[in-house]
Amino acid sequence: MQRYVQNLLNAYACKFASAISFTVILLLFCSGCAVAAAVCWGVGEPLKVEEIQVEPPKFSEIRVKVLCASLCHTDALYGKGFLIPLFPRVLGHEGVGVVESIGEGVRDLKEGDLVIPAYLGECQECENCMSGKTNLCLKYPLILNGLMPDGTSRMSINGQKLYHLFTCSTWSEYMVIDTNYVVKIDPSIDLSHASFLSCGFSTGFGSAWREANVEKGSSVAVIGLGAVGLGAIEGARMQGATKIIGVDKNEKKREKGQAFGMTDFINADEYFNRPISELIKDMTGGLGVDYCFECTGVGPLINEALLATKPGKGETFIVGAGTHQTVSIDFLPLLCGGTLKGSIFGGLQIKSHLPILLDKCKNKEFNLDELLTHQVMLEDINKAFQLLQQEDCLKVLINM
Numbered sequence: 001m002q003r004y005v006q007n008l009l010n011a012y013a014c015k016f017a018s019a020i021s022f023t024v025i026l027l028l029f030c031s032g033c034a035v036a037a038a039v040c041w042g043v044g045e046p047l048k049v050e051e052i053q054v055e056p057p058k059f060s061e062i063r064v065k066v067l068c069a070s071l072c073h074t075d076a077l078y079g080k081g082f083l084i085p086l087f088p089r090v091l092g093h094e095g096v097g098v099v100e101s102i103g104e105g106v107r108d109l110k111e112g113d114l115v116i117p118a119y120l121g122e123c124q125e126c127e128n129c130m131s132g133k134t135n136l137c138l139k140y141p142l143i144l145n146g147l148m149p150d151g152t153s154r155m156s157i158n159g160q161k162l163y164h165l166f167t168c169s170t171w172s173e174y175m176v177i178d179t180n181y182v183v184k185i186d187p188s189i190d191l192s193h194a195s196f197l198s199c200g201f202s203t204g205f206g207s208a209w210r211e212a213n214v215e216k217g218s219s220v221a222v223i224g225l226g227a228v229g230l231g232a233i234e235g236a237r238m239q240g241a242t243k244i245i246g247v248d249k250n251e252k253k254r255e256k257g258q259a260f261g262m263t264d265f266i267n268a269d270e271y272f273n274r275p276i277s278e279l280i281k282d283m284t285g286g287l288g289v290d291y292c293f294e295c296t297g298v299g300p301l302i303n304e305a306l307l308a309t310k311p312g313k314g315e316t317f318i319v320g321a322g323t324h325q326t327v328s329i330d331f332l333p334l335l336c337g338g339t340l341k342g343s344i345f346g347g348l349q350i351k352s353h354l355p356i357l358l359d360k361c362k363n364k365e366f367n368l369d370e371l372l373t374h375q376v377m378l379e380d381i382n383k384a385f386q387l388l389q390q391e392d393c394l395k396v397l398i399n400m
């Protein structure tokens, strides 16, 4: 697949070849042609890889040939009907692809550009974008109704509307996305790395960098060492934290955490019923850490994260998405000055901050090869969910 992209890009480098290759793509993919996509028909049902129709891009949109995608825990949550059960739906929000065609009004992207999707935009002029306090743009917001910003879908199956996931749907050979929700990437970036940076790893990294702005010399604990947690460790390391404690129930995560800068590891399963907050305090002279990041999305662990921080000045960040509608929080740590803060996409703004991460990736500052443990073809997408349950699994790459 890498060779395919290289070939494609080489082709685009030459104007004459570009015309030929693009014509080939157009011949292969006229509007109305069927493409393969993983469709989820109902709550918790296995996905079915079927032929769907993907419409041409409309105003401000691009159609992207997805080169590879990856599986994030949030996909599994949406497959179970999380937030709003919308079916049939094409899941997938991590991925990377090449722009196949552009809609009217698209100026900053062209056919052949490589892009990654994002689920938040950044207009740089709304109240939220201007505030410097949040990445939740008001003009290009988080879209949860499974449709494009204009309220319609670009995908269908036998005439029936298919819902998108956020503003994309990467588990499809082609996807249509609004250009306000994509980031162009350098062709030298490894495709799997680009896919991982489109959500999980960046979310964790951003939470330590942008949300917490971890101070040099501070102590940090990260609960849950998936791609998000490992990103938080990397972010804390870059910010100069001196003690970075990783917590997980999977012993195989010890080595992974160390690869990203973790200094201490707690295997919570080795301590039976002792609360995680106490285990973290034991490692920090009884006081707790300066910053704690909850990356599992398991409701009760949010309180554990809060209790694991220093009295009065500890800061706790909710990073992992979960299904608990409400959680129980101890009152006293907050009353005494502690901070509990939520975060989406690690507080990253896609135009201001994501290019910085992509540059670091290009310069090999991130050890992202450590994340890639398994690969499947799109037709074996259900296997990806099984693999995710395995101890040695971190990220599953989905090849098209």
Ligand SMILES: [Zn+2]
Pocket: 121, 122, 123, 124, 125, 126, 127, 128, 129, 130, 136, 137, 138, 139, 140
């Ligand atoms: Zn905005």
Ligand SMILES: [Zn+2]
Pocket: 072, 073, 074, 075, 093, 094, 199, 200
């Ligand atoms: Zn995600």
